[in-house]
Structure formats: structure tokens, C-alpha cells
Amino acid sequence: VTPRGAITLAAALMLVVFALLVAATRAPAVDLDGRTLALARELRCPVCGGTSVADSPSMVAADMRSAIRAQLAEGRSPDEVKAWFAERYGEDTILTPRNAASGWAIRLVPFAAVAVAATVAWRALAPRRARAEP
Amino acid sequence: VTDTRTLRRLGAGLVPVILLLALLGAGSRTGADPQAVRATSLRLPDITVERIDGVEVALGSLAGQVVVLNFWATWCDPCREEEPALREVWRRFGDRDDVVMLGLVYHDSLETAARYAREAPLPWPVAADPGSSTAVALGVVGIPETLVVARDGQVVHHVIGPATERDLVPAIRRALEGPS
Numbered sequence: 001v002t003p004r005g006a007i008t009l010a011a012a013l014m015l016v017v018f019a020l021l022v023a024a025t026r027a028p029a030v031d032l033d034g035r036t037l038a039l040a041r042e043l044r045c046p047v048c049g050g051t052s053v054a055d056s057p058s059m060v061a062a063d064m065r066s067a068i069r070a071q072l073a074e075g076r077s078p079d080e081v082k083a084w085f086a087e088r089y090g091e092d093t094i095l096t097p098r099n100a101a102s103g104w105a106i107r108l109v110p111f112a113a114v115a116v117a118a119t120v121a122w123r124a125l126a127p128r129r130a131r132a133e134p
Numbered sequence: 135v136t137d138t139r140t141l142r143r144l145g146a147g148l149v150p151v152i153l154l155l156a157l158l159g160a161g162s163r164t165g166a167d168p169q170a171v172r173a174t175s176l177r178l179p180d181i182t183v184e185r186i187d188g189v190e191v192a193l194g195s196l197a198g199q200v201v202v203l204n205f206w207a208t209w210c211d212p213c214r215e216e217e218p219a220l221r222e223v224w225r226r227f228g229d230r231d232d233v234v235m236l237g238l239v240y241h242d243s244l245e246t247a248a249r250y251a252r253e254a255p256l257p258w259p260v261a262a263d264p265g266s267s268t269a270v271a272l273g274v275v276g277i278p279e280t281l282v283v284a285r286d287g288q289v290v291h292h293v294i295g296p297a298t299e300r301d302l303v304p305a306i307r308r309a310l311e312g313p314s
Contacts, residue, residue: 046275063266088273
């Protein structure tokens with residue numbers, strides 16, 4: 001492997017690690033507490049500027065976390081819960097878009113990054129083709 | 135000619151600035167009135183609350199009556215400020231069968247609230263709101279907040295901050311005049 005190829009390979013490996021990290025942080029929580037926290041991060045506390053419901057120590061944020069948990073336990077989807085809060089506290093309560101298409105686009109980012117990294121690595125490791133003589 | 139052009143450019147540049155300032159000014163409240171009235175499309179939730187005298191009240195069963203809900207706590211100074219206005223509302227409407235007034239305790243010990251209600255005394259019934267479920271369902275962000283609910287369950291008036299009789303009395307009258 002040439003020095004240039006080694007650098008390319010290292011960059012590709014870093015890209016894979018980054019993609020895995022992104023995928024790990026985007027992985028949906030499975031338990032109720034985890035899902036409550038994840039959804040609370042996506043809602044803005046109505047009395048604390050830009051702080052999320054998950055991070056705010058305010059009373060209303062605590063109440064909202066309880067309401068999120070109760071509604072998820074009842075089987076409501078995250079989008080339904082967000083819509084419920086938007087109706088009560090305004091559309092700007094939602095920190096992340098409710099649009100399903102953009103949600104899928106975000107989830108696809110790690111896979112796209114891995115595909116790009118794999119292509120770069122394959123090109124770096126593949127034997128160089130003999131140049132055709134003119 | 136150059137001066138005219140410069141003035142025109144300056145004027146054209148100032149227009150968006152003036153518009154922006156006008157918009158900012160329109161968004162801020164002026165005057166000393168501390169309360170804000172919020173438009174709402176919410177309905178009274180079908181939640182059962184327990185009064186401090188042990189009587190359970192299903193909010194959903196209050197349809198057909200005008201409901202005045204006041205969220206308060208004993209630690210809340212503005213809540214005491216608005217108490218005379220609420221007493222006036224009670225004096226005017228408390229004896230009517232088609233008006234229900236209910237104080238809902240917000241983040242406070244029910245025991246402390248009950249003692250306060252007995253000693254003050256508060257003439258209107260007071261109930262607990264466990265987990266603030268009623269407060270959250272009605273978009274309450276703090277206290278005091280007072281809501282007027284029409285006979286059909288629609289919230290028609292939402293006062294954020296200390297309520298005044300000048301504001302509540304007409305809202306209750308309008309709700310009473312609505313369809314029964």
C-alpha cells in the first residue's frame with residue numbers, strides 16, 4: 001500500500017467510526033424511560049428559552065416528561081405525542097421536525113457514510129490498473 | 135441628482151429596518167397590565183380530580199355548565215394578588231347552578247393548600263391535580279393561570295398571570311350567553 005493509499009484507508013476507517021457513532025446515538029431507545037427521554041429531548045420547555053424538556057429543571061418540564069411517559073405507555077407514537085404538545089404549547093415546542101421523510105433521511109446518513117467509506121477503501125486497496133499505452 | 139439618489143437608496147434601505155422594528159414592537163406587550171390572554175382551541179379534558187373535602191369531580195361531567203378553573207399554590211404570591219378578583223367572580227356567579235368554579239392546586243402540598251383554603255377561607259372548592267395532568271392537558275405553563283370553559287367544553291378564555299375581574303367577568307358572561 002502506498003503512503004497515499006494508507007492515508008485514504010485511514011480516512012475511510014475514520015469515516016466508518018464516525019458513521020457507527022452517529023448510528024449509535026440515533027439508535028431508538030427500547031425501554032419506556034429511554035423513549036421518554038429521547039422524546040423529551042425533541043420538545044422545547046415552554047418557559048426556559050431553548051432548553052429541551054429533558055434538560056430543564058422547571059416544574060412544567062417535569063410535568064411534560066410525566067405526560068410523555070404516560071402517553072407512550074398508552075401506546076401513542078412519538079409523532080402523536082409531539083402533535084399533542086404542539087396543540088397545547090404551540091408548534092415551536094417541537095425542536096425536531098415531525099416530518100417522517102426527513103427522519104428517514106437522517107437515519108440513512110450513517111449507511112450512506114459507510115457506503116462511501118467502503119468505496120474509498122476498495123479503491124485504495126485495489127491493485128492499480130496498468131495504464132494503457134497511447 | 136446624486137443627493138436624490140443617495141436619499142432614495144437610504145430610504146429603500148430603511149424600509150425593511152422600520153418594518154422589522156414595527157414587527158418587534160407589535161410582539162412585545164406594553165403597559166402595566168401583567169396578564170396575558172391566550173387564544174386557545176383546547177377542550178376541558180376528561181380527567182377526574184379529587185376535592186380537598188373528598189368529593190371526586192369528573193371534569194368531563196361538567197358539560198352544560200360554564201367552568202372557571204384557577205391553577206394556584208400557597209407559595210405563589212401572584213396567586214394571592216388575584217384572590218380579591220376571584221372572590222368578586224365568586225360573589226357574582228357562585229350561587230348559579232350553571233357556573234362551576236374550581237381551584238386546582240399546582241405543585242403544592244394538598245395538606246397545606248387545604249389548611250390555607252380553610253383558614254382564608256376560600257369560598258370556592260379546591261381540588262388536587264395529581265401529576266399536573268389537567269394543567270398539562272390545558273397548556274398551563276405556570277401559576278396563576280385561569281381558564282374559562284364554555285358549556286360545550288371548549289376553553290374560551292385563558293389568562294396567564296393574575297386574573298382581574300374586569301377580564302374574567304365579561305368572559306364568563308359571554309360563555310353563559312353561548313349555546314347551552
